[in-house]
Amino acid sequence: MAGKNTGFSQRSAWAADQPIGFLMQKALEHPQLVSLAAGFVDQASLPVEAARSAALSVLEDPALARAALQYGTTAGDPVLRTQILERLRGLDGPAAPGAKLDQVLLTAGSNQVLWLLADALLNPGDVVLCDAPTYFVFMGIVRNMGARAVGIASDVHGMRPEALEAELEAFAARGELDRVKAIYVVSYFDNPRSVSLSAARRAQVCELAKRYSRQRTLYVIEDAAYRELRFRGADEKSVRSYDREGTHVIYAGTFSKSFSPGVRVGYGVLPESLVTPLLELKGNLDFGSPHFNQRMISKVMERGLYGPHVQTLCDVYERKQRAMLHALDAELGTPGLARYLRPDGGLYVWVELLGGVDTGSRSKLFANAIEEGVLYVPGEYCFTDLTSAPRSFMRLSFGVQSEPRIAEGVQRLACAIKRARD
Amino acid sequence: MAGKNTGFSQRSAWAADQPIGFLMQKALEHPQLVSLAAGFVDQASLPVEAARSAALSVLEDPALARAALQYGTTAGDPVLRTQILERLRGLDGPAAPGAKLDQVLLTAGSNQVLWLLADALLNPGDVVLCDAPTYFVFMGIVRNMGARAVGIASDVHGMRPEALEAELEAFAARGELDRVKAIYVVSYFDNPRSVSLSAARRAQVCELAKRYSRQRTLYVIEDAAYRELRFRGADEKSVRSYDREGTHVIYAGTFSKSFSPGVRVGYGVLPESLVTPLLELKGNLDFGSPHFNQRMISKVMERGLYGPHVQTLCDVYERKQRAMLHALDAELGTPGLARYLRPDGGLYVWVELLGGVDTGSRSKLFANAIEEGVLYVPGEYCFTDLTSAPRSFMRLSFGVQSEPRIAEGVQRLACAIKRARD
Numbered sequence: 033m034a035g036k037n038t039g040f041s042q043r044s045a046w047a048a049d050q051p052i053g054f055l056m057q058k059a060l061e062h063p064q065l066v067s068l069a070a071g072f073v074d075q076a077s078l079p080v081e082a083a084r085s086a087a088l089s090v091l092e093d094p095a096l097a098r099a100a101l102q103y104g105t106t107a108g109d110p111v112l113r114t115q116i117l118e119r120l121r122g123l124d125g126p127a128a129p130g131a132k133l134d135q136v137l138l139t140a141g142s143n144q145v146l147w148l149l150a151d152a153l154l155n156p157g158d159v160v161l162c163d164a165p166t167y168f169v170f171m172g173i174v175r176n177m178g179a180r181a182v183g184i185a186s187d188v189h190g191m192r193p194e195a196l197e198a199e200l201e202a203f204a205a206r207g208e209l210d211r212v213k214a215i216y217v218v219s220y221f222d223n224p225r226s227v228s229l230s231a232a233r234r235a236q237v238c239e240l241a242k243r244y245s246r247q248r249t250l251y252v253i254e255d256a257a258y259r260e261l262r263f264r265g266a267d268e269k270s271v272r273s274y275d276r277e278g279t280h281v282i283y284a285g286t287f288s289k290s291f292s293p294g295v296r297v298g299y300g301v302l303p304e305s306l307v308t309p310l311l312e313l314k315g316n317l318d319f320g321s322p323h324f325n326q327r328m329i330s331k332v333m334e335r336g337l338y339g340p341h342v343q344t345l346c347d348v349y350e351r352k353q354r355a356m357l358h359a360l361d362a363e364l365g366t367p368g369l370a371r372y373l374r375p376d377g378g379l380y381v382w383v384e385l386l387g388g389v390d391t392g393s394r395s396k397l398f399a400n401a402i403e404e405g406v407l408y409v410p411g412e413y414c415f416t417d418l419t420s421a422p423r424s425f426m427r428l429s430f431g432v433q434s435e436p437r438i439a440e441g442v443q444r445l446a447c448a449i450k451r452a453r454d
Numbered sequence: 455m456a457g458k459n460t461g462f463s464q465r466s467a468w469a470a471d472q473p474i475g476f477l478m479q480k481a482l483e484h485p486q487l488v489s490l491a492a493g494f495v496d497q498a499s500l501p502v503e504a505a506r507s508a509a510l511s512v513l514e515d516p517a518l519a520r521a522a523l524q525y526g527t528t529a530g531d532p533v534l535r536t537q538i539l540e541r542l543r544g545l546d547g548p549a550a551p552g553a554k555l556d557q558v559l560l561t562a563g564s565n566q567v568l569w570l571l572a573d574a575l576l577n578p579g580d581v582v583l584c585d586a587p588t589y590f591v592f593m594g595i596v597r598n599m600g601a602r603a604v605g606i607a608s609d610v611h612g613m614r615p616e617a618l619e620a621e622l623e624a625f626a627a628r629g630e631l632d633r634v635k636a637i638y639v640v641s642y643f644d645n646p647r648s649v650s651l652s653a654a655r656r657a658q659v660c661e662l663a664k665r666y667s668r669q670r671t672l673y674v675i676e677d678a679a680y681r682e683l684r685f686r687g688a689d690e691k692s693v694r695s696y697d698r699e700g701t702h703v704i705y706a707g708t709f710s711k712s713f714s715p716g717v718r719v720g721y722g723v724l725p726e727s728l729v730t731p732l733l734e735l736k737g738n739l740d741f742g743s744p745h746f747n748q749r750m751i752s753k754v755m756e757r758g759l760y761g762p763h764v765q766t767l768c769d770v771y772e773r774k775q776r777a778m779l780h781a782l783d784a785e786l787g788t789p790g791l792a793r794y795l796r797p798d799g800g801l802y803v804w805v806e807l808l809g810g811v812d813t814g815s816r817s818k819l820f821a822n823a824i825e826e827g828v829l830y831v832p833g834e835y836c837f838t839d840l841t842s843a844p845r846s847f848m849r850l851s852f853g854v855q856s857e858p859r860i861a862e863g864v865q866r867l868a869c870a871i872k873r874a875r876d
Contacts, residue, residue, distance in 0.1 A: 039632070039635060039669075039671055040574055041573065041575055041576055041580075041599070043574075043735075044574045044575075047734040047735050050738070053733075053734070073524065078519075078520040080516050080520060083519070084519075087506075087513065097506075101501065101715075102497060102500060102716050103710075104716065140740040140743065147738060152463055153463055153466075154463055169737075169741070172737075292523040292746070294523040294745035294749075308470075309462050309466045309469070312466070312470050316594050321718075322744060324718075
């Protein structure tokens with residue numbers, strides 16, 4: 033819509049018409065909807081006491097308070113960056129590649145890391161390889177740069193390495209390998225499926241990125257936003273931990289899901305080659321995210337408030353996931369209606385409707401759902417090509433709604449599905 | 455440096471080598487320097503008590519606290535946006551064009567408004583007209599888009615309308631008027647000179663923007679970051695207030711200079727045509743700046759803490775400006791050494807050295823200054839073309855240093871100047 037006679041930029045046109053705008057519009061038009069679409073976090077467990085204690089602690093010593101209220105650096109607070117590296121070392125173990133302080137960049141959520149990477153790497157016409165399906169906002173970022181996301185077949189163990197290799201080979205055979213700038217994976221409990229990349233595949237994705245780094249580096253963008261929202265099982269080592277030299281994988285993390293999206297501190301752990309390019313872009317953009325928030329999160333860590341809060345969250349989300357799965361079993365459990373995963377963490381259930389029911393944004397089902405008072409994310413949005421995307425999936429989020437509202441939402445959805453099948 | 459074999463984007467190359475990086479490097483290499491270069495705000499007057507009271511107030515009611523810790527909207531907190539519109543109405547009077555809530559966008563400092571506007575408007579090769587000299591970070595943003603800033607002659611009353619008109623005519627005569635996307639003015643106590651655009655010229659700049667909006671809108675970006683830092687005289691109506699239909703002028707404001715850069719809340723008041731393009735870009739970038747910070751600033755306003763703090767700041771900066779001017783008079787007052795303005799507000803003194811002393815970043819003076827232990831911003835950085843920029847100016851900031859350090863810094867600078875003249 034933008035871009036022609038308006039005088040707006042080409043990038044402005046590329047930024048237009050994101051699915052999230054459509055979904056938010058629907059939510060605004062129908063405020064009584066039970067939104068199983070919104071990616072918000074659980075409201076009741078937001079850390080009021082920890083935030084209060086951290087804010088007071090930042091502001092209690094006048095000299096330190098003033099430092100927090102002053103500009104920080106473009107890269108962000110060094111104390112918090114050190115704490116992040118320590119926590120990562122704790123999770124990934126001593127064998128993971130080290131990182132110097134200057135390889136950590138603090139941002140406005142991990143989304144800004146993704147944006148900065150896309151802007152630093154992608155020229156119009158360039159390519160990022162990602163799971164099919166993947167995080168739709170990231171695909172919007174790629175389009176915003178005039179670049180293209182190409183979907184790679186992905187199953188319950190994440191991206192399939194043989195499909196990734198075949199795609200890389202195809203680009204190489206066409207002489208277009210240098211257009212492929214990055215492989216994007218949401219490595220833990222991904223968006224939209226809550227699927228995690230298996231350990232074996234982590235190593236393989238890393239190895240493929242290195243092998244196909246010919247004229248230049250093929251980076252792996254590891255989006256670890258949901259890593260700490262694990263209800264069951266042991267943490268996996270990051271994809272980054274398989275990158276022995278620390279040259280190919282960018283690790284993007286955030287305190288939004290695991291602490292507070294309103295405080296909004298995210299971070300990237302960068303290969304050295306990317307430090308200067310990202311700092312230069314961020315210098316122009318906002319010369320550093322709010323220092324006060326970085327000091328708050330640092331205090332949360334320092335006072336030992338972070339780990340226990342993450343544990344609380346995991347308990348909360350496990351219950352909410354159980355509520356959603358229970359409702360799905362009750363409402364759609366009849367053989368032949370739907371199929372869905374039971375992941376070990378994350379915020380989403382990825383539902384496949386059987387029997388040819390169309391879940392698309394223009395479908396009878398989507399309209400029915402709004403009439404019934406429930407909103408979901410049409411699965412088609414999570415594929416790189418809307419026209420060829422399967423229209424049998426939907427992403428349901430149990431993040432923001434209470435357990436009774438989750439049950440209510442699923443009931444309404446089941447009514448909509450049954451009407452659509454009639 | 456980036457962009458060739460590295461696999462980085464063209465924009466990454468355009469973002470490289472900003473002067474601020476060079477200056478920060480110098481400051482890091484010589485930590486004992488008295489920096490009269492840094493654009494930081496006064497440390498001692500940072501609002502510790504107001505911030506503490508606001509943070510506690512945001513967090514005291516659990517339901518409201520949770521709302522603040524949750525995601526907000528991409529546009530930002532509606533209560534704060536309403537307060538901003540009310541304050542602007544108070545400053546500009548009822549005759550200024552109205553704005554609806556959705557025309558206010560909250561950002562990470564006003565710098566992000568500038569960045570979003572540049573990204574929404576500028577294709578590679580496009581042009582923004584700005585004062586010569588102007589805010590060097592903004593020129594970096596323009597370069598980051600592959601676009602070009604063109605300097606317009608400017609005197610103690612700001613941009614000269616006849617020079618602006620002549621430049622617009624020249625573009626029109628070459629058939630290139632549609633490449634000129636915006637006129638950028640720091641309308642109050644500008645960076646680097648602390649010069650304000652006169653009332654008569656505000657009307658003229660607005661009229662010229664409308665007259666030369668032929669195939670498409672020629673916008674005026676009004677950067678009002680320093681508006682409230684006025685020590686003497688009455689506030690002027692904004693450039694926006696001369697844009698009766700509210701269609702051509704974007705007003706960019708911030709609480710960074712007038713409250714806290716560490717909390718970092720800025721805003722744009724946008725013509726309706728720009729609302730959707732900017733929201734779409736910001737949606738990709740970070741889907742909204744931290745909600746918690748917006749609620750904090752809103753509480754500061756609600757509790758009546760903002761106005762008194764601004765008054766305190768004006769007193770502080772008036773004293774610091776006086777200290778700097780006093781030191782300059784004492785050290786460089788000898789006729790023939792330097793010339794400088796005595797502005798009614800802002801954070802800078804713009805000094806012209808007489809007698810052919812070169813102030814450039816590679817000059818003997820700049821090296822001497824670092825040896826003497828003082829850093830300034832070479833005036834050349836504030837002009838659009840480094841090679842043709844005059845090298846007789848420097849920007850001195852009295853924002854961050856204490857009064858004794860300001861005096862010390864100016865003394866060191868005078869030593870460096872005297873050595874450079876020998």
